[in-house]
Amino acid sequence: MTQRYTSTTPDTNARPSQWLVAAYRPVAMFSLRMTHSTSKGGKTLVVPTPYAVKMALLDACFRRFPATLALAQARNVFDWVRAREVRIRPPKHCLVTNTFVKVLDWNRDGEDPFRQTITYREFAFFAGDEMLIALAADGLNSDQQRTITEVFAHVNSLGKRGGFVQFTGTELYDGELPWGFTLPRAKLTPNQIMGYLLTHALDDFGPALCDATNGFDRVSTYGAGTIKLGEHRVLTSTAIPYRRKTSSKHFTWYERSAAS
Secondary structure, eight states: OOOOOOOOOOOTTSOOSEEEEEEEEEOSOBOOBOTTOOSSEEOBOSSOOHHHHHHHHHHHHHHHSOHHHHHHHHHHHHHHHTTOOEEEEOOSEEEEEEEEEEEEEEOSSSSSSEEEEEEEEEEEEEESSOEEEEEEOTTOOHHHHHHHHHHHHTOOBOSSTTOBEEEEEEEEEESSOOTTSOEEGGGOOTTTGGGOOEEEEEEEEOHHHHHOTTHHHHHSTTSSSOOOBTTTEEEEEEEESEEEEEEOSSEEEEEEOOOO
């Protein structure tokens, strides 16, 4: 029988002093629509959100563990990571393409159930170095850290399906994270502002979801309950260390800022 660990929810008001940092090499185009974008105007984020990272960890549990243990371990991982801070260091370069594609949409007129239409899509191409994902690790014991590290190793996609990444390793980092990781806009210092010239609203598990007794069942495709924006899923204005290097009607090229 799988051991069920107790929750190790950190103090969300305290500044994390230890981080588990996983490194990934992007091997395909990345796309993750902004929360408020429409289905016809799919502008993309340039980093995965904390919500997407945590869901990727839960999904990876079902590849890491055998069928008899996977669900229990996924519940454990949810308990360990649900209220933890996640920060992302994007690769050195990001080129976002501006693309119109043909898709099938519901046909509200006529006999055919579908019709062809045009939608706007953006895809991000990364280059330069790896993407780093930092998870606050304060309060995790060695067994929990080892399990989460193993699960990180089985994450092979971030963002929309097809945004494949290759895991290259993890590191336990003590103290403040180095320059280049995302930060909530409210936590920026005056010295950091000029290095964080891009802002996106990134979603994360909200307090209502972290405190709910059925939190895992709410995020599970097969569970009961719903996820409400603003309660179970919250948006945070997040500063990203990118500056726009050049752009045209076909693309926008971002470059990670150096430490100021």
